[in-house]
Amino acid sequence: MKQPGRAERLEEASPVALRTVRADARRNLDALLEAAKAVFGTSGVDAPVREIAARAGVGIATVYRHFPQRSDLVAAVFRREVDACAAAAPTLGRAHQPVEALARWLRRYTSFIATKRGLAAALHSGDPAFDALPAYFRQNLEPALQSLLDAAVRAGQIRDDVEAYELLRAVGNLTLATGDDGVLQGRRMVDLLIDGLRFGARAPAASLPSKRRRPQR
Amino acid sequence: MKQPGRAERLEEASPVALRTVRADARRNLDALLEAAKAVFGTSGVDAPVREIAARAGVGIATVYRHFPQRSDLVAAVFRREVDACAAAAPTLGRAHQPVEALARWLRRYTSFIATKRGLAAALHSGDPAFDALPAYFRQNLEPALQSLLDAAVRAGQIRDDVEAYELLRAVGNLTLATGDDGVLQGRRMVDLLIDGLRFGARAPAASLPSKRRRPQR
DNA sequence: AGTGATACGGAACGACGTTCCGTTTGTCAA
DNA sequence: TTGACAAACGGAACGTCGTTCCGTATCACT
Structure with a gap:
């Protein structure tokens, strides 16, 4: 099962010349990922495959040729967005304080x-x-955030006792737990969290324990 | 929407004579709940309605007459099991130490x-x-567990600084987080937790803080 | 320009949740 | 007991979904 497909062989060998992959195939795959991202954003990840195919201007079979199962498409979109989010870190780091x-x-x-x-x-x-x-998710986003955290700590702008992973989880829970309505409310809470990071900057503060208080409730 | 149905009126008025509800209807409803419980247990809550109907020896329409949506059936089975679980508490309390x-x-x-x-x-x-x-879930199970906890505390058999709700959540997470395989492993962990309750019995213990340590990871 | 592999579109399949409707069955009055 | 009517029934039928199949169109290379 799962025949290797002679195309992939070349793809790995020579990263520049990726011939033997037909242009329309690559174009459709991009359109598919783009459409899926949009549809998942509006209708949720349970959106019908047909809707995604239609938005990409592509037949259903094309979806299934690139992604043998629906869940593979979901996973691919997820990975792609993780990549984009991780890649934003160094860019932002260069452009701002x-x-x-x-x-x-x-x-x-x-x-x-x-x-x-x-x-x-x-x-x-x-x-x-x-x-x-x-x-x-963790392998890509944790280092991305960690580098930003380190830089801010070195600059003395935030406290130094928060780790990247716990912050990822906290912010994630904060924005997911707000339910369907409070996208803005979630953002407000995240801003509050950032201010919390600023609060302990360059001040080990005897009154502040090294761990955050347990969230109430 | 949701017409009252003249049957329910009598049902509340006279708990004994619940006429006007046809006998076969009541029988089928019981069979349905029983079958759904069994099927959900083996095939998960995503099991097909047809499978449940077949197991109950009933047509599909009968399912939808009692439960307008699939999710209503799921909710009903859940409530029924919560009731049964809560009802077990006083029984066990009378029968054992x-x-x-x-x-x-x-x-x-x-x-x-x-x-x-x-x-x-x-x-x-x-x-x-x-x-x-x-x-x-909480309204029924928390008091049930609380009464058992109180009795054990009064008897000096367990520590007194654990609340029913946190124990409900802890045990719940313990048995769910173990994944598909570790049903037994989950049960072992719960036993461990119970031993933990015993440990601090009638001993405020200076070395033991009033809250459990944060679970690692 | 020709040719063969590659990728395509959409009809078709099976399974699902849900609805419809002709038929059966329980209940109550006579 | 029997009759009649509302209540409840069973299963076919509908629309949608994920997935597969297959005849057709398109790309890449000579």
Whole structure:
């Protein structure tokens, strides 16, 4: 099962000349990912495959040629967005002051999470296509955030006792837990969190324990 | 919408004579709930309606007459099991020593949770039929467990700084988080938790903080 | 320009949730 | 008991979904 397909061989060997992959195939794959991202954002990850195919201007079979199962498409879109979000970190880091870059990236991350309604449930559905996703998420986003955090700490603009992963989880929960309505409310909470990071900057503060207080409720 | 149905009126007025509800209807409803419970337990809450109807020896339309939507059936089975689980508490409390009753009830509760794979996802699906379920869960199970806890504390058999709701959540997470395989492993962890309750009995213990340590990871 | 592999579109399939409707069955009055 | 009517029934039928199949069109290379 799963014949290798002689195209992929060349693709890995010579990253520049990726011939033997037909132009229309590549074009359709891009359109598909783009359409899926848009549709998932508006209708959730449970949107029908037909709707995505229609939006991409493509037949249904084309979807299934690139992604043997529906869940593979979901996973591919997810990975692509993780990549884009991670890639935004160094760009922002170069363009802004450390703490500003951090704030902007967290907002970027927030809007990424906001489009993922319904995916949290899918992740626990047991579909093997999603097995590798949590690890992919962490492996890419944690270093991206970590670098921004480090820079801000070095600049003395934020406290130094918060780790990237816990911040990722906290912000993620903050924007998901607000339900369907409070996208703005979630963003406000994230801003509050960022101010919290600023508060302890360059001040080990005897009154502040090294761990955040347990969130109430 | 949701016409009252003249049958229910009498049902409330005279608890004994519940005429005007045809005998076969009541019989089928019971069979349906029973079958759904069994099927949900083996095939998960996503099992087809047809399978449940077949198991109950009933037509599909009969299912939809009693439960206008599939999710209503799921909710009804859930409520029924919550009721049964809550009702087990006083029974066990009368039949055993306090800490033994507590342990038995928690295991009972564990096996209830174990059949709920896939329901956690359904709860967050946004279906209005599930809106009231979390509150129903807590309102019934928390007092049931609380009474067992209180009895065990009064008997000096367990520590007194654990609240019913946090224990409900902890045991719930413990048995759900173990994934598909570790039903037994989950049960072992719950037993461990019960031993933890015993440990601090009648001993305020200066070395033990009043709150459990944060779970690692 | 010709040719063979590659990718395409859309009809078709099976399974699902849900609805419809002709038929059966329980209940109550006579 | 029997008759009649509302209540409840069963299963075919509908629309939608994920997925597969297959005849056709398109790209890449000579």
